[in-house]
Amino acid sequence: MHDRRSLGCSTLLYVGFCAFALAALVATAQQTPRVPRIGFVANAPWRSFSTHEAFLAGMRDHGYVEGRDYIMEARNAEGKAERFTDLSVELARLPVDVLLVSVCGAPLNAARQATQTIPIIVATCNDDLVESGIVKSMKRPGGNITGLSKLSPELASKRLSLLKQALPSISNVAVLWNPGYSDFKADWRELKAAAQRMGITLHSFEFRGIDDLAAAFDAMRREHVEAMITFSDVLSFVYARQFAELAATARLPAMYAFREVPDAGGLMSYGPDIPDMFRHSADYVVRILKGANTADMAIEQPTKFELVINLKTARTLSITIPRNVLLQADERIE
Numbered sequence: 001m002h003d004r005r006s007l008g009c010s011t012l013l014y015v016g017f018c019a020f021a022l023a024a025l026v027a028t029a030q031q032t033p034r035v036p037r038i039g040f041v042a043n044a045p046w047r048s049f050s051t052h053e054a055f056l057a058g059m060r061d062h063g064y065v066e067g068r069d070y071i072m073e074a075r076n077a078e079g080k081a082e083r084f085t086d087l088s089v090e091l092a093r094l095p096v097d098v099l100l101v102s103v104c105g106a107p108l109n110a111a112r113q114a115t116q117t118i119p120i121i122v123a124t125c126n127d128d129l130v131e132s133g134i135v136k137s138m139k140r141p142g143g144n145i146t147g148l149s150k151l152s153p154e155l156a157s158k159r160l161s162l163l164k165q166a167l168p169s170i171s172n173v174a175v176l177w178n179p180g181y182s183d184f185k186a187d188w189r190e191l192k193a194a195a196q197r198m199g200i201t202l203h204s205f206e207f208r209g210i211d212d213l214a215a216a217f218d219a220m221r222r223e224h225v226e227a228m229i230t231f232s233d234v235l236s237f238v239y240a241r242q243f244a245e246l247a248a249t250a251r252l253p254a255m256y257a258f259r260e261v262p263d264a265g266g267l268m269s270y271g272p273d274i275p276d277m278f279r280h281s282a283d284y285v286v287r288i289l290k291g292a293n294t295a296d297m298a299i300e301q302p303t304k305f306e307l308v309i310n311l312k313t314a315r316t317l318s319i320t321i322p323r324n325v326l327l328q329a330d331e332r333i334e
Contacts (some may be wrong), residue, residue, distance in 0.1 A: 036289050039073045039091030040100045041084055041107060043238045046074035051123070054275035055100070058282025070289070079210050079238065081180050084110035092118055098288050100281065101147070103234050104129065105182030108145070115144070119294045122147030123281035124274055126232040126257075128186045129299060138299045146297040147284060150232065150272050153186035155257070155305075157194035159229055159270050162307060163255040164198050166268065166325045167227055172201050174225040174252075176216060178233045180208040187231050210239050217246045225252070232257040237274065240264040244313075253317055262310040262333060267317065272302035306330035 046052050056066055066072055073096055077083040084106050091099060092114040099120045101107045104127040111120050112134070125147060127134075135141035138149070164170060175191065177184055195202050203225055207216045220228065228247065230236050236243050237258045244265035247254045256262065256269040284297060310333040314321050326332065 035069070035071055036097040037071045037073050037094060038098050038100055038285060039075075039088075039094070039096035040102075041075045041077055041087045041091070041110070042102070043077050043079050043234055045076055046072075049238075050275045051102070051278040054279040055123070055282055058279035059286065061279075062282065062286040064282075064286060064289075079235065081106040081208070085113055088114035098285050100285060103232070104132075104134075105234075106180065107234070108134070112145070117144060119288045120145045120147075121281055121284045121288070121294075122149075124232075124272075124277045125149040125299075126187075127182055127184075128153055131186060135299065138301075140296060141299055142295045144294050146294045146299055148277050148281060149299055149301050150274075150277065151301055153190045155271055156187040156191040156229075156231065159255045159257070160191060160194045160198065160200065162270055162325065162328070163227055163229060163253075163268065164200065166255075166309075166321050167253060167319065168322070170226040171199060172203060172223075172225045172227075174203045174205050174220045174223070174228040175231070176205050176207065176220075176228055177231045178208055178235060179206055181233050181235070182231075184231050191229075210235060210242060213239075213242060213246055217250045217252070220252060221250050228252050228254040230254070230256050232271065236261060240266070248313070248316065251317060253314075253319055259306060259308040259331075262308045262313070265310065265313055267310055267313045267319075269308045270305065272305050276304075277302060308333065 040046060059066065064070055073091055073094060075087040075091065077087060088110040095118060099111045099118055101111050101120055101122045102124060104122060104125040108122055122145065129135045129149065130137060135143065135145055192202065203223055205216045205219055207213055236256055237260055240258065240260040241264040243261050247266060253267045256266050257271045258274060259269045262269050287297065288294065307329045308331045309321060309329045312334060
């Protein structure tokens with residue numbers, strides 16, 4: 001028969017040990033802060049693009065190291081715009097602390113459907129956020145959305161102007177665009193006004209995914225257009241090589257929104273440095289993680305734009321780029 005005093009003592013020791021262990025666990029939990037999560041939905045594997053490393057470099061500029069100070073929750077939509085919504089909802093339910101969105105259009109629309117409370121940072125918006133009613137103003141957006149705008153509508157007319165300067169004789173230009181990504185309402189308005197001033201007739205050719213591109217280029221050949229221009233659609237960034245190859249096969253000189261296309265063999269591009277904008281978007285993310293309110297964070301715009309011309313492609317197409325255009329180029333690819 002056990003001694004009651006011994007049993008009571010053992011019980012007290014056990015309870016005391018449990019209380020001590022619980023207190024230690026609580027103290028440890030209090031000392032180990034939760035690592036924030038940043039959500040991102042990409043059109044292709046996130047780590048396969050220069051924008052990925054640019055964003056991580058921007059975070060490191062602020063002393064934030066991936067895996068230590070934050071976790072990157074990236075999802076791959078595999079080039080299918082219809083997947084953005086489900087993947088954004090998945091990230092919102094984790095939940096993530098910030099949703100980083102590459103561009104406006106389908107990615108931003110999906111993020112907006114997924115949450116009205118989680119901060120959303122747009123790295124390179126291609127639409128007019130105020131005109132579309134997404135934010136109240138550029139200085140004070142209101143709501144949970146802010147970020148950077150790449151002045152896409154204004155750049156549409158500038159790209160057409162540079163294309164006309166490079167190819168003075170053109171009068172019929174194809175516009176290759178993706179209505180499933182964005183309606184590009186402001187881009188169309190600016191582009192049509194510029195085309196009228198230049199005496200250019202625009203021909204609309206639509207695609208909704210990478211599998212539609214070959215048919216679109218075939219249609220352009222049948223229409224006998226003399227050149228092509230694209231809007232700032234993320235697919236021409238993700239699939240730069242395919243765009244360049246199809247244009248080369250069609251022997252169609254083209255102006256693009258992203259330098260990645262002339263880097264891959266396309267003729268020309270004009271626009272801001274996209275990786276640099278992703279690096280700058282890290283500033284917004286860090287401010288959010290430190291407690292800033294998206295409603296009060298002004299939407300910024302790039303100040304540097306670059307004209308890139310692939311002279312090797314120009315020679316292949318038997319095009320001589322005028323000297324006045326070459327002098328404007330920030331980079332000439334030989």
